[in-house]
Ligand SMILES: Nc1ncnc2c1ncn2[C@@H]1O[C@H](COP(=O)(O)OP(=O)(O)OP(=O)(O)O)[C@@H](O)[C@H]1O
Ligand SMILES: Nc1ncnc2c1ncn2[C@@H]1O[C@H](COP(=O)(O)OP(=O)(O)OP(=O)(O)O)[C@@H](O)[C@H]1O
């Protein structure tokens with residue numbers, strides 16, 4: 095079970111879109127995937143067609159009320175892709191956990207119990223857990239980084255997004271030192287990439303110069319079908335398999351799998 | 358002195374870009390404008406050309422250490438436009454204020470002292486204070502909403518952004534009830550609008566149906582010059598006055614002024 099935190103405190107860079115579509119692409123090639131929606135906006139839950147009234151147990155219950163993860167997990171319309179949804183209650187987690195011991199380990203402890211429980215029950219473990227993080231470095235993101243084996247950083251090819259990388263790297267280093275020594279950047283994926291745009295090409299060059307091979311070869315192009323898909327509650331791969339965005343996410347998923355095989 | 362909170366917890370919708378360019382456009386027509394950078398990313402400070410080593414007193418010091426606002430205020434390259442900058446320290450404000458009395462009123466109290474101080478010293482008051490908020494509904498955004506006369510909501514014409522409006526409205530209602538009875542939505546401004554895109558047109562229609570005249574007539578178009586400007590530390594109005602983005606921000610500013618005159 096590989097646990098990846100999909101995070102970047104810069105807003106609107108494609109964290110949720112990458113979590114949903116990478117999850118769907120991995121499931122499409124037979125991997126068992128669980129998505130944890132750690133954003134109070136609940137966009138990953140909505141983008142996978144989970145209506146608000148079906149979010150009975152949420153990641154808030156897992157983090158704050160010690161609810162077992164298996165109670166929150168529900169199937170999505172994509173075979174092999176499940177989700178533990180979130181809703182606006184999650185916004186209260188920061189204050190509700192502020193007096194709790196081991197506040198940064200809540201998710202890691204819950205995932206360990208969950209994984210052991212599945213093994214005990216003779217259930218096939220999940221191959222991947224993808225955690226969609228909110229656009230901040232608060233207790234939700236710190237929980238994800240503490241539980242994760244690796245960090246997947248979606249990066250929009252814009253100036254402000256580049257600036258945020260320094261703060262993100264500093265946070266990852268601090269979590270690695272104090273909370274989770276095995277934490278590494280698994281990869282950086284360029285999103286909403288438009289090769290005709292000078293700024294995008296320049297940012298992509300800077301990022302590849304700085305992060306080297308950590309940056310995936312596959313860049314996800316800006317593609318309107320990708321932004322339409324969530325309004326139908328489907329990943330782009332189901333909404334429009336042939337569009338440039340879906341094809342890029344399929345290539346990205348196979349690149350990720352071969353990178354994982356080398357680890 | 359009109360105090361406006363530029364906020365939307367959805368990430369990447371154009372809060373910072375709107376704060377910088379509306380601020381510059383208002384200053385261009387003679388209004389005195391102060392920007393408060395309340396985002397730990399410090400994008401508004403960078404986008405106005407304030408290098409990290411010049412951010413000696415920041416909004417963290419105002420909120421947590423009771424530093425007077427006038428100590429943090431610095432001029433920008435735009436005459437009539439000043440800023441109180443921020444840096445990554447601001448990310449610690451949530452925890453550092455968690456035990457503080459009147460934690461939600463820190464900014465409001467500081468702004469009242471600041472305004473009184475200027476009047477006492479015979480200095481012209483600022484006409485507008487624009488607060489750039491982070492993409493979350495945490496103590497920084499609550500401080501801004503508690504201090505504000507009105508809320509300016511930049512809205513990207515995308516599905517996830519539409520979904521976030523419900524949560525934002527609920528938070529504004531709660532702040533109005535418990536912390537700031539004068540709080541109103543001053544306006545909603547559509548950003549990165551592409552009229553050729555079906556989804557954008559549909560979202561714009563939904564928003565206008567729901568919010569009526571609160572939605573500004575001027576929609577800010579997606580325009581690459583706007584996203585290039587911050588890498589030169591300048592607002593779009595200085596970087597490229599003639600581009601479609603700058604012209605839209607100028608129209609938006611004059612629409613905002615005439616709306617303010619009617620209040
Ligand atoms: N490849 C793409 N092409 C076109 N639009 C995209 C693409 N990827 C994401 N988007 C759109 O851009 C917006 C931002 O993406 P998304 O919401 O996934 O980012 P995020 O980082 O999760 O945002 P937040 O910081 O609010 O959590 C969304 O409206 C999404 O539909
Ligand atoms: N009208 C526009 N045309 C083109 N690009 C734009 C426009 N407005 C904003 N952008 C770009 O979109 C990205 C998001 O904008 P911005 O950073 O202002 O949003 P934000 O809401 O402040 O984000 P955050 O939630 O991280 O604070 C930036 O890279 C910015 O340069």
Ligand SMILES: [Mg+2]
Pocket residue numbers: 109110111133137227228
């Ligand atoms: Mg998201």
Ligand SMILES: [Mg+2]
Pocket residue numbers: 372373374396400489490491
């Ligand atoms: Mg911003």
